[in-house]
Amino acid sequence: MTEARRLAEEYLRLGGRRKxxxxxxxxxxxxxxxxxxxxxxxxxxxIQPLGEERRRQVEIFLPSI
Structure with a gap:
C-alpha cells in the first residue's frame, strides 16, 4: 500500500466526505x-500541506464524483 493510499483511507475512515x-x-x-x-x-x-503532486496522488484514491 502506498503512502498516498494510506492517507486517503485514513481520511475516509475518519468520515471524510471530500470527492x-x-x-x-x-x-x-x-x-x-x-x-x-x-x-x-x-x-x-x-494532506493539505503536501506538495501539489503528492496531494494529487492522495486525491486519486478518494471516491469520485
Missing part, C-alpha cells in the same frame, strides 16, 4: 457536506 473530480488529468476535490472534525483536522494536518 475527487478527475477531468483531462486535472484532479480537484469537492466538499459539499460538512465532515466530522476528526476528518477535517486530518486533512488539514496531513
Amino acid at each position: 475527487s473530480k478527475i477531468d483531462d488529468n486535472i484532479v480537484n476535490t469537492r466538499l459539499w457536506e460538512d465532515e466530522p472534525p476528526e476528518a477535517d483536522k486530518f486533512w488539514t494536518e496531513h
Whole structure:
C-alpha cells in the first residue's frame, strides 16, 4: 500500500466526505457536506500541506464524483 493510499483511507475512515473530480488529468476535490472534525483536522494536518503532486496522488484514491 502506498503512502498516498494510506492517507486517503485514513481520511475516509475518519468520515471524510471530500470527492475527487478527475477531468483531462486535472484532479480537484469537492466538499459539499460538512465532515466530522476528526476528518477535517486530518486533512488539514496531513494532506493539505503536501506538495501539489503528492496531494494529487492522495486525491486519486478518494471516491469520485
